[in-house]
Amino acid sequence: MTGKVYLIGAGPGDYKLLTLKGKECLEEADVIIYDRLANEDYLRISSSTCECINVGKASSNHTMPQDKINELLAAKAKEGKVVVRLKGGDPYVFGRGGEEGEYLFDRGIPFEVIPGVTSAIGGLCYAGIPITHRECASSFHVITGHLKDGSKDEINWEALASLKGTLVFLMGISNLKKITENLLGAGKVKETPVGLVSWATRYNQSVVIGTLENIYEKALEKGIKPPTMIVIGEVVNLREKLNFFEEKPLFGKQIVVTRTRKQSSQLMEMINDLGGRAIEFPTIEITPIKENTRLKVAIEHLKQYTYLVFTSPNAVEVFFEALEASGKDARVLAHLKIAVIGEATKKALKQKGIVADRMPTKAVAESLADCLKKELTNKDYILLPDSAIAREGLVSSLEAVCKVDEIPLYTTVPVRNVAKGEMSSKELVERLIADEIDYMTFTSSSTVHHLIGRIGQEHIAALAHAKLISIGEITTHTLKTYGLEVYKEAKKATMTDLVDCMEEK
Structure with missing residues (x-):
């Protein structure tokens, strides 16, 4: 039985710019064949059994040529x-999606295109x-920057130079000199504003502004490389007022997250919403204790307890x-007073319908x-389900007042493997x-030990080499025991x- 191919636009790079329909397809995919400019974090959306194949293409450096991708x-x-x-961006905007669709059609393979x-x-x-503005640009034109020898005959530079709308050249930074020379030679005003946008929508986005006359020299000076797009027109002057993304507080920062x-x-x-790049490097996994007889007995005899204490989500x-x-729900907890440690635990409990x-x-x-201890008496009985490696202080302190039934629920173990899209330990150290x-x-403290x-x-x-951020004093103490600041x-x-x-304020 023949399957189906989805040609999906991954957008320009920001993780949240993928469409909902694209996300649904990634969740159902058996195979993902992805480009260099598609955000690799999307691979985590797929199932653990999904095969992921990188066919990314950079200028003059093709991991896999197009005919092999089609096959x-x-x-x-x-x-x-x-x-x-x-595919990065949209499949049909210089993404060769049309060619791939034709190839599949000719072979009777069903496909669907999901725009990006x-x-x-x-x-x-x-x-x-x-790209447009009522005061200075009522139209726009998107042109491929992949120019070939003799491309002056392929592109009507005189027509482009006469347009008052915005010109956008994609994949054209290696031909910037040719593009500017051809437009100037066709009569485009040398003071026309030009912008070079590299790694657009990502934490490392950078923009260089100049004019048609001097932008090439500025690009050489800044060492601009692909992926960079060229935008030409008066709309470039609006960047000073409309540059919201680079003003985000974590813009340009790379931040490692060590949670599960x-x-x-x-x-x-x-982190990502604030303009930074969050890098997932999990150090621990939560493993529930199997066949937890003590917990089963406690749940069957909840009436004997007066307090229920949670120390973590x-x-x-x-x-x-x-x-x-066990076939029960939150109603069996109605007689208990429930205490928690921390906002995250409070939130997790509230999601279960309990304040x-x-x-x-x-x-x-x-x-x-x-x-x-301000309210407990010797008649109280506390149920304390927690981690198998929890600190002993809480139990001993409460036992000085009343009876406590501490039941280990789970343990934390080191992460055993590197998942799709995650860094290896070697790469983290190198970076x-x-x-x-x-x-x-x-x-x-577990994230410290296991990292x-x-x-x-x-x-x-x-x-x-990095600035270490701690959630609280216990974690801080653990970091310091390793001699870390x-x-x-x-x-x-x-x-x-x-x-x-x-x-940083």
Whole structure:
């Protein structure tokens, strides 16, 4: 049975510029065949069994020539697979999507095209340059920058030079000199504003502004390389007012997130939304304790407890999974007073439809113990489901007042493998030493221990090349035991406060 091919536009680079329809197809894909300019973070959307093939093409450096890409698309579809061809920008804007579609049609292979945001529009937007404006540009023209010898005959330079609208050349930086000379030779005014936008919509976006007369010299001076698009016209002058993206507080920053894969999404999204690049480097995995007889017994006898205490979002998730597996729901907790440590745990509990009764002002076990001991009596009985490697202080402090039933729910173990789109330990160390990482975030002592376990004790010194951000005093203490300097510690143990540490005022 023949499968189907989806030609999907990945947009210019910003992760969130992918369409919802494109995301759905990536989730269902058996094979993803992707380009160099497609954001590799999209590969994480796919299933663990999805085959990902890089066929990226740079100027004069093709991982796989186009005819072989066409053959690969057809071959995978003939195997009955759902194939995604993930292309930077839009498939039909100089993306050779039309050629691929024709090739599939001629061989009776079903396909569908899912448009993407083209860099000619979206990329200019992020550079603060509107492709049209009522005052100076009522039209725009997108031209390929891949010029061949004798291209003066292929492109009507006199017609382009006479236009008052915006001219956008894609993939043309290597031909910038020819483009400017041809336009000037055809009568285009030498003072016409020109912008060069590199890596549009990404954390490392850069823009060089000049005129038709001097932009080539400026490009040489700045060492501009692909991928860069050229925009010509009066709209370039609007960048001074409309440049919103490069004003974001984390623009240009590369930040390593060391949480579990499941938990990192919120922090990564916050970093990316603020213009930075979040790099996922998970150090730990949460492993629930199997056949947890003690937990099953506790759930069957919840009436005997007066308090339920959660010390982490993980404890909330594992406990409620066990509660559901037992055929019960939150109603059986109605008689209990529920206490939590930290905003994240409070939020996780609220997502289960329950508002915490108690939460200390500081997100540490000692503060929770002090908070509860003010109201506990020797008649109380606390159920404390937590990590198998939890600190002992909380239990001993509470046991001085009443009975405590501490039940290990899960343990944290080191990450065993590198997932799609993630850096290896070797690459992280190399990038740290090259001063390419601005910040590293740590949200628990476990993330510290296991990060060092992944990179090796011999590479601890490499961490000094980045600014280390800690979620709280316990994590800070752990970092210091390794001789590491903590740049900042979050005021509260929340993702928002963690990000605030990186927003340099």
